[in-house]
Amino acid sequence: MxxxxxxxxxxxxxxxxxxxxxxxxxxxTTKYPEEFRQKPQRFHGRHVLNRYPDGMEKCIGCELCAGACPARCIYVRGADNPPDEPVAPGERFGYVYEINMLRCIFCGLCVEACPTEAITMSSLFEMSTWNREDAIYTKDELLMRPDGSVPHMFPDDPLARHKELETADGWLRATAPSGVAAYEGVQGWQGTPGRANWDPEPDQEARDA
Ligand code: SF4
Ligand code: SF4
The missing domain is CATH 1.20.5 (Single alpha-helices involved in coiled-coils or other helix-helix interfaces)
Known part of the structure:
Protein backbone atom coordinates (compact mmCIF):
# COMPACT_ATOMS: atom_id res chain seq x y z
CA MET A 1 0.00 0.00 0.00
CA THR A 29 13.79 29.10 -19.03
CA THR A 30 13.26 32.23 -21.10
CA LYS A 31 11.71 31.85 -24.53
CA TYR A 32 14.80 33.20 -26.21
CA PRO A 33 15.05 34.68 -28.81
CA GLU A 34 11.42 35.85 -28.56
CA GLU A 35 11.98 36.99 -24.99
CA PHE A 36 15.07 38.71 -23.81
CA ARG A 37 16.30 38.23 -20.29
CA GLN A 38 17.50 41.25 -18.33
CA LYS A 39 21.25 41.07 -18.03
CA PRO A 40 23.11 41.71 -14.77
CA GLN A 41 24.11 45.32 -14.33
CA ARG A 42 27.80 44.61 -14.79
CA PHE A 43 27.43 42.29 -17.76
CA HIS A 44 30.47 42.48 -20.03
CA GLY A 45 29.11 42.62 -23.58
CA ARG A 46 29.92 44.34 -26.83
CA HIS A 47 32.03 47.48 -26.54
CA VAL A 48 30.95 51.02 -27.31
CA LEU A 49 32.99 54.18 -27.85
CA ASN A 50 31.27 57.11 -26.15
CA ARG A 51 30.90 60.81 -26.80
CA TYR A 52 30.64 63.83 -24.54
CA PRO A 53 27.33 65.64 -24.18
CA ASP A 54 28.45 68.18 -26.79
CA GLY A 55 29.07 65.40 -29.31
CA MET A 56 32.87 65.37 -28.98
CA GLU A 57 34.47 61.94 -29.02
CA LYS A 58 35.81 60.83 -25.66
CA CYS A 59 38.68 58.81 -27.07
CA ILE A 60 41.97 60.72 -27.13
CA GLY A 61 43.93 57.98 -28.87
CA CYS A 62 46.22 57.36 -25.93
CA GLU A 63 46.36 53.58 -26.52
CA LEU A 64 46.16 52.76 -22.81
CA CYS A 65 43.29 50.36 -23.51
CA ALA A 66 45.41 48.55 -26.07
CA GLY A 67 48.30 48.35 -23.61
CA ALA A 68 46.08 46.95 -20.86
CA CYS A 69 44.37 44.37 -23.06
CA PRO A 70 45.65 40.91 -22.13
CA ALA A 71 44.40 39.44 -25.40
CA ARG A 72 46.09 42.10 -27.54
CA CYS A 73 42.92 42.56 -29.52
CA ILE A 74 42.68 46.37 -29.56
CA TYR A 75 44.36 48.43 -32.23
CA VAL A 76 44.38 52.21 -31.75
CA ARG A 77 46.14 54.97 -33.57
CA GLY A 78 45.95 58.55 -32.42
CA ALA A 79 46.20 61.69 -34.53
CA ASP A 80 46.42 65.41 -33.85
CA ASN A 81 43.06 67.11 -33.62
CA PRO A 82 42.36 69.46 -36.53
CA PRO A 83 42.56 72.90 -34.83
CA ASP A 84 39.52 74.27 -36.65
CA GLU A 85 37.37 71.19 -36.22
CA PRO A 86 38.56 69.17 -33.22
CA VAL A 87 37.14 65.68 -32.92
CA ALA A 88 37.94 65.26 -29.23
CA PRO A 89 38.92 67.66 -26.45
CA GLY A 90 42.68 68.12 -26.10
CA GLU A 91 45.41 67.62 -28.62
CA ARG A 92 44.67 64.20 -30.04
CA PHE A 93 41.90 61.82 -30.94
CA GLY A 94 41.67 58.17 -31.87
CA TYR A 95 41.37 58.08 -35.62
CA VAL A 96 41.76 54.32 -35.91
CA TYR A 97 40.07 52.08 -33.37
CA GLU A 98 39.53 48.36 -33.83
CA ILE A 99 38.67 45.47 -31.58
CA ASN A 100 39.07 41.88 -32.69
CA MET A 101 36.11 40.25 -30.99
CA LEU A 102 37.43 36.78 -31.76
CA ARG A 103 40.31 37.38 -29.40
CA CYS A 104 38.49 39.46 -26.80
CA ILE A 105 37.89 37.69 -23.50
CA PHE A 106 35.51 40.41 -22.28
CA CYS A 107 37.54 41.05 -19.16
CA GLY A 108 36.83 44.79 -19.11
CA LEU A 109 40.43 45.81 -18.50
CA CYS A 110 40.28 48.20 -21.45
CA VAL A 111 37.41 49.96 -19.70
CA GLU A 112 39.38 50.16 -16.49
CA ALA A 113 42.43 51.55 -18.27
CA CYS A 114 40.69 54.28 -20.22
CA PRO A 115 41.33 57.71 -18.64
CA THR A 116 38.36 59.38 -20.34
CA GLU A 117 35.72 56.65 -20.03
CA ALA A 118 35.65 56.52 -23.80
CA ILE A 119 35.36 52.76 -24.06
CA THR A 120 32.60 50.99 -22.13
CA MET A 121 30.81 47.69 -22.48
CA SER A 122 27.16 47.08 -23.21
CA SER A 123 24.79 44.20 -22.58
CA LEU A 124 24.74 43.05 -26.20
CA PHE A 125 26.08 39.56 -26.64
CA GLU A 126 24.77 38.45 -30.04
CA MET A 127 27.87 38.91 -32.13
CA SER A 128 28.00 35.82 -34.32
CA THR A 129 29.55 36.33 -37.73
CA TRP A 130 29.96 34.32 -40.92
CA ASN A 131 33.61 35.19 -41.35
CA ARG A 132 36.58 36.38 -39.35
CA GLU A 133 36.73 39.84 -40.92
CA ASP A 134 33.29 40.76 -39.61
CA ALA A 135 34.43 39.99 -36.09
CA ILE A 136 36.85 42.91 -36.22
CA TYR A 137 34.81 45.88 -35.06
CA THR A 138 36.04 49.16 -36.49
CA LYS A 139 35.56 52.65 -35.13
CA ASP A 140 32.53 53.13 -37.37
CA GLU A 141 30.81 50.25 -35.65
CA LEU A 142 31.94 51.10 -32.14
CA LEU A 143 31.45 54.85 -31.94
CA MET A 144 28.05 56.06 -30.79
CA ARG A 145 26.29 58.34 -33.22
CA PRO A 146 25.93 62.02 -32.30
CA ASP A 147 22.29 61.36 -31.37
CA GLY A 148 23.40 58.82 -28.76
CA SER A 149 22.35 55.68 -30.63
CA VAL A 150 24.84 52.96 -31.40
CA PRO A 151 25.59 51.54 -34.83
CA HIS A 152 25.61 47.83 -35.38
CA MET A 153 27.43 46.09 -38.14
CA PHE A 154 24.51 43.77 -38.82
CA PRO A 155 21.42 45.98 -38.51
CA ASP A 156 19.28 43.48 -40.43
CA ASP A 157 20.29 40.53 -38.32
CA PRO A 158 17.22 39.49 -36.31
CA LEU A 159 19.51 38.34 -33.52
CA ALA A 160 21.26 41.67 -33.24
CA ARG A 161 19.39 43.32 -30.37
CA HIS A 162 20.45 46.70 -31.54
CA LYS A 163 17.47 48.29 -29.82
CA GLU A 164 18.69 47.02 -26.52
CA LEU A 165 21.66 49.33 -26.77
CA GLU A 166 19.38 52.30 -27.07
CA THR A 167 17.59 51.75 -23.79
CA ALA A 168 18.74 52.79 -20.38
CA ASP A 169 18.96 49.20 -19.24
CA GLY A 170 21.08 48.19 -22.18
CA TRP A 171 23.69 50.87 -21.78
CA LEU A 172 26.14 49.61 -19.26
CA ARG A 173 29.51 50.18 -17.84
CA ALA A 174 31.81 47.23 -17.37
CA THR A 175 32.72 48.03 -13.82
CA ALA A 176 31.61 50.87 -11.67
CA PRO A 177 32.33 52.49 -8.33
CA SER A 178 28.67 51.97 -7.48
CA GLY A 179 28.37 50.64 -3.97
CA VAL A 180 31.77 51.83 -2.79
CA ALA A 181 31.25 54.46 -0.12
CA ALA A 182 34.39 56.36 -1.11
CA TYR A 183 32.77 57.23 -4.43
CA GLU A 184 29.69 58.88 -2.97
CA GLY A 185 29.12 62.25 -4.60
CA VAL A 186 31.79 61.53 -7.21
CA GLN A 187 30.73 61.60 -10.81
CA GLY A 188 30.64 58.02 -11.97
CA TRP A 189 30.95 56.51 -15.38
CA GLN A 190 28.20 56.97 -17.88
CA GLY A 191 25.39 54.61 -17.10
CA THR A 192 22.76 55.98 -19.45
CA PRO A 193 22.26 55.84 -23.19
CA GLY A 194 23.10 58.66 -25.50
CA ARG A 195 24.46 61.88 -24.16
CA ALA A 196 26.27 61.52 -20.89
CA ASN A 197 24.50 61.48 -17.58
CA TRP A 198 26.64 63.49 -15.22
CA ASP A 199 24.84 62.63 -11.99
CA PRO A 200 27.28 61.82 -9.22
CA GLU A 201 27.26 58.46 -7.48
CA PRO A 202 24.37 58.41 -4.98
CA ASP A 203 24.93 57.70 -1.33
CA GLN A 204 24.14 54.30 0.14
CA GLU A 205 20.70 55.32 1.40
CA ALA A 206 19.62 56.78 -1.92
CA ARG A 207 20.91 53.71 -3.72
CA ASP A 208 19.05 51.34 -1.47
CA ALA A 209 15.81 53.35 -1.58
S1 SF4 B 1 37.48 43.29 -22.71
FE1 SF4 B 1 39.57 42.58 -22.17
S2 SF4 B 1 40.18 41.28 -23.87
FE2 SF4 B 1 38.42 42.48 -24.59
S3 SF4 B 1 39.27 44.28 -25.59
FE3 SF4 B 1 38.93 44.84 -23.46
S4 SF4 B 1 40.87 44.41 -22.41
FE4 SF4 B 1 40.90 43.33 -24.36
S1 SF4 C 1 39.53 54.25 -25.60
FE1 SF4 C 1 40.39 55.32 -23.83
S2 SF4 C 1 42.29 54.23 -23.34
FE2 SF4 C 1 41.69 53.62 -25.42
S3 SF4 C 1 42.82 55.04 -26.76
FE3 SF4 C 1 40.79 55.92 -26.40
S4 SF4 C 1 41.07 57.29 -24.64
FE4 SF4 C 1 42.85 55.94 -24.68
Missing amino acids: GVLSEFFKGLRVTGRVLVDTVTGDGLV
Whole structure:
Protein backbone atom coordinates (compact mmCIF):
# COMPACT_ATOMS: atom_id res chain seq x y z
CA MET A 1 0.00 0.00 0.00
CA GLY A 2 2.85 2.33 0.95
CA VAL A 3 4.60 1.68 -2.33
CA LEU A 4 1.42 2.32 -4.28
CA SER A 5 0.75 5.60 -2.53
CA GLU A 6 4.34 6.73 -3.22
CA PHE A 7 3.87 5.73 -6.84
CA PHE A 8 0.75 7.89 -7.22
CA LYS A 9 2.44 10.73 -5.34
CA GLY A 10 5.25 10.67 -7.90
CA LEU A 11 2.78 10.43 -10.76
CA ARG A 12 1.01 13.51 -9.42
CA VAL A 13 4.25 15.49 -9.60
CA THR A 14 4.81 14.29 -13.17
CA GLY A 15 1.28 15.31 -14.14
CA ARG A 16 1.63 18.73 -12.52
CA VAL A 17 4.91 19.45 -14.30
CA LEU A 18 3.40 18.26 -17.58
CA VAL A 19 0.44 20.60 -17.24
CA ASP A 20 2.67 23.52 -16.20
CA THR A 21 4.93 22.89 -19.17
CA VAL A 22 2.05 22.77 -21.62
CA THR A 23 0.48 25.94 -20.21
CA GLY A 24 3.85 27.66 -19.83
CA ASP A 25 3.36 28.36 -16.12
CA GLY A 26 6.19 26.25 -14.86
CA LEU A 27 8.88 27.18 -17.35
CA VAL A 28 12.12 28.19 -15.75
CA THR A 29 13.79 29.10 -19.03
CA THR A 30 13.26 32.23 -21.10
CA LYS A 31 11.71 31.85 -24.53
CA TYR A 32 14.80 33.20 -26.21
CA PRO A 33 15.05 34.68 -28.81
CA GLU A 34 11.42 35.85 -28.56
CA GLU A 35 11.98 36.99 -24.99
CA PHE A 36 15.07 38.71 -23.81
CA ARG A 37 16.30 38.23 -20.29
CA GLN A 38 17.50 41.25 -18.33
CA LYS A 39 21.25 41.07 -18.03
CA PRO A 40 23.11 41.71 -14.77
CA GLN A 41 24.11 45.32 -14.33
CA ARG A 42 27.80 44.61 -14.79
CA PHE A 43 27.43 42.29 -17.76
CA HIS A 44 30.47 42.48 -20.03
CA GLY A 45 29.11 42.62 -23.58
CA ARG A 46 29.92 44.34 -26.83
CA HIS A 47 32.03 47.48 -26.54
CA VAL A 48 30.95 51.02 -27.31
CA LEU A 49 32.99 54.18 -27.85
CA ASN A 50 31.27 57.11 -26.15
CA ARG A 51 30.90 60.81 -26.80
CA TYR A 52 30.64 63.83 -24.54
CA PRO A 53 27.33 65.64 -24.18
CA ASP A 54 28.45 68.18 -26.79
CA GLY A 55 29.07 65.40 -29.31
CA MET A 56 32.87 65.37 -28.98
CA GLU A 57 34.47 61.94 -29.02
CA LYS A 58 35.81 60.83 -25.66
CA CYS A 59 38.68 58.81 -27.07
CA ILE A 60 41.97 60.72 -27.13
CA GLY A 61 43.93 57.98 -28.87
CA CYS A 62 46.22 57.36 -25.93
CA GLU A 63 46.36 53.58 -26.52
CA LEU A 64 46.16 52.76 -22.81
CA CYS A 65 43.29 50.36 -23.51
CA ALA A 66 45.41 48.55 -26.07
CA GLY A 67 48.30 48.35 -23.61
CA ALA A 68 46.08 46.95 -20.86
CA CYS A 69 44.37 44.37 -23.06
CA PRO A 70 45.65 40.91 -22.13
CA ALA A 71 44.40 39.44 -25.40
CA ARG A 72 46.09 42.10 -27.54
CA CYS A 73 42.92 42.56 -29.52
CA ILE A 74 42.68 46.37 -29.56
CA TYR A 75 44.36 48.43 -32.23
CA VAL A 76 44.38 52.21 -31.75
CA ARG A 77 46.14 54.97 -33.57
CA GLY A 78 45.95 58.55 -32.42
CA ALA A 79 46.20 61.69 -34.53
CA ASP A 80 46.42 65.41 -33.85
CA ASN A 81 43.06 67.11 -33.62
CA PRO A 82 42.36 69.46 -36.53
CA PRO A 83 42.56 72.90 -34.83
CA ASP A 84 39.52 74.27 -36.65
CA GLU A 85 37.37 71.19 -36.22
CA PRO A 86 38.56 69.17 -33.22
CA VAL A 87 37.14 65.68 -32.92
CA ALA A 88 37.94 65.26 -29.23
CA PRO A 89 38.92 67.66 -26.45
CA GLY A 90 42.68 68.12 -26.10
CA GLU A 91 45.41 67.62 -28.62
CA ARG A 92 44.67 64.20 -30.04
CA PHE A 93 41.90 61.82 -30.94
CA GLY A 94 41.67 58.17 -31.87
CA TYR A 95 41.37 58.08 -35.62
CA VAL A 96 41.76 54.32 -35.91
CA TYR A 97 40.07 52.08 -33.37
CA GLU A 98 39.53 48.36 -33.83
CA ILE A 99 38.67 45.47 -31.58
CA ASN A 100 39.07 41.88 -32.69
CA MET A 101 36.11 40.25 -30.99
CA LEU A 102 37.43 36.78 -31.76
CA ARG A 103 40.31 37.38 -29.40
CA CYS A 104 38.49 39.46 -26.80
CA ILE A 105 37.89 37.69 -23.50
CA PHE A 106 35.51 40.41 -22.28
CA CYS A 107 37.54 41.05 -19.16
CA GLY A 108 36.83 44.79 -19.11
CA LEU A 109 40.43 45.81 -18.50
CA CYS A 110 40.28 48.20 -21.45
CA VAL A 111 37.41 49.96 -19.70
CA GLU A 112 39.38 50.16 -16.49
CA ALA A 113 42.43 51.55 -18.27
CA CYS A 114 40.69 54.28 -20.22
CA PRO A 115 41.33 57.71 -18.64
CA THR A 116 38.36 59.38 -20.34
CA GLU A 117 35.72 56.65 -20.03
CA ALA A 118 35.65 56.52 -23.80
CA ILE A 119 35.36 52.76 -24.06
CA THR A 120 32.60 50.99 -22.13
CA MET A 121 30.81 47.69 -22.48
CA SER A 122 27.16 47.08 -23.21
CA SER A 123 24.79 44.20 -22.58
CA LEU A 124 24.74 43.05 -26.20
CA PHE A 125 26.08 39.56 -26.64
CA GLU A 126 24.77 38.45 -30.04
CA MET A 127 27.87 38.91 -32.13
CA SER A 128 28.00 35.82 -34.32
CA THR A 129 29.55 36.33 -37.73
CA TRP A 130 29.96 34.32 -40.92
CA ASN A 131 33.61 35.19 -41.35
CA ARG A 132 36.58 36.38 -39.35
CA GLU A 133 36.73 39.84 -40.92
CA ASP A 134 33.29 40.76 -39.61
CA ALA A 135 34.43 39.99 -36.09
CA ILE A 136 36.85 42.91 -36.22
CA TYR A 137 34.81 45.88 -35.06
CA THR A 138 36.04 49.16 -36.49
CA LYS A 139 35.56 52.65 -35.13
CA ASP A 140 32.53 53.13 -37.37
CA GLU A 141 30.81 50.25 -35.65
CA LEU A 142 31.94 51.10 -32.14
CA LEU A 143 31.45 54.85 -31.94
CA MET A 144 28.05 56.06 -30.79
CA ARG A 145 26.29 58.34 -33.22
CA PRO A 146 25.93 62.02 -32.30
CA ASP A 147 22.29 61.36 -31.37
CA GLY A 148 23.40 58.82 -28.76
CA SER A 149 22.35 55.68 -30.63
CA VAL A 150 24.84 52.96 -31.40
CA PRO A 151 25.59 51.54 -34.83
CA HIS A 152 25.61 47.83 -35.38
CA MET A 153 27.43 46.09 -38.14
CA PHE A 154 24.51 43.77 -38.82
CA PRO A 155 21.42 45.98 -38.51
CA ASP A 156 19.28 43.48 -40.43
CA ASP A 157 20.29 40.53 -38.32
CA PRO A 158 17.22 39.49 -36.31
CA LEU A 159 19.51 38.34 -33.52
CA ALA A 160 21.26 41.67 -33.24
CA ARG A 161 19.39 43.32 -30.37
CA HIS A 162 20.45 46.70 -31.54
CA LYS A 163 17.47 48.29 -29.82
CA GLU A 164 18.69 47.02 -26.52
CA LEU A 165 21.66 49.33 -26.77
CA GLU A 166 19.38 52.30 -27.07
CA THR A 167 17.59 51.75 -23.79
CA ALA A 168 18.74 52.79 -20.38
CA ASP A 169 18.96 49.20 -19.24
CA GLY A 170 21.08 48.19 -22.18
CA TRP A 171 23.69 50.87 -21.78
CA LEU A 172 26.14 49.61 -19.26
CA ARG A 173 29.51 50.18 -17.84
CA ALA A 174 31.81 47.23 -17.37
CA THR A 175 32.72 48.03 -13.82
CA ALA A 176 31.61 50.87 -11.67
CA PRO A 177 32.33 52.49 -8.33
CA SER A 178 28.67 51.97 -7.48
CA GLY A 179 28.37 50.64 -3.97
CA VAL A 180 31.77 51.83 -2.79
CA ALA A 181 31.25 54.46 -0.12
CA ALA A 182 34.39 56.36 -1.11
CA TYR A 183 32.77 57.23 -4.43
CA GLU A 184 29.69 58.88 -2.97
CA GLY A 185 29.12 62.25 -4.60
CA VAL A 186 31.79 61.53 -7.21
CA GLN A 187 30.73 61.60 -10.81
CA GLY A 188 30.64 58.02 -11.97
CA TRP A 189 30.95 56.51 -15.38
CA GLN A 190 28.20 56.97 -17.88
CA GLY A 191 25.39 54.61 -17.10
CA THR A 192 22.76 55.98 -19.45
CA PRO A 193 22.26 55.84 -23.19
CA GLY A 194 23.10 58.66 -25.50
CA ARG A 195 24.46 61.88 -24.16
CA ALA A 196 26.27 61.52 -20.89
CA ASN A 197 24.50 61.48 -17.58
CA TRP A 198 26.64 63.49 -15.22
CA ASP A 199 24.84 62.63 -11.99
CA PRO A 200 27.28 61.82 -9.22
CA GLU A 201 27.26 58.46 -7.48
CA PRO A 202 24.37 58.41 -4.98
CA ASP A 203 24.93 57.70 -1.33
CA GLN A 204 24.14 54.30 0.14
CA GLU A 205 20.70 55.32 1.40
CA ALA A 206 19.62 56.78 -1.92
CA ARG A 207 20.91 53.71 -3.72
CA ASP A 208 19.05 51.34 -1.47
CA ALA A 209 15.81 53.35 -1.58
S1 SF4 B 1 37.48 43.29 -22.71
FE1 SF4 B 1 39.57 42.58 -22.17
S2 SF4 B 1 40.18 41.28 -23.87
FE2 SF4 B 1 38.42 42.48 -24.59
S3 SF4 B 1 39.27 44.28 -25.59
FE3 SF4 B 1 38.93 44.84 -23.46
S4 SF4 B 1 40.87 44.41 -22.41
FE4 SF4 B 1 40.90 43.33 -24.36
S1 SF4 C 1 39.53 54.25 -25.60
FE1 SF4 C 1 40.39 55.32 -23.83
S2 SF4 C 1 42.29 54.23 -23.34
FE2 SF4 C 1 41.69 53.62 -25.42
S3 SF4 C 1 42.82 55.04 -26.76
FE3 SF4 C 1 40.79 55.92 -26.40
S4 SF4 C 1 41.07 57.29 -24.64
FE4 SF4 C 1 42.85 55.94 -24.68
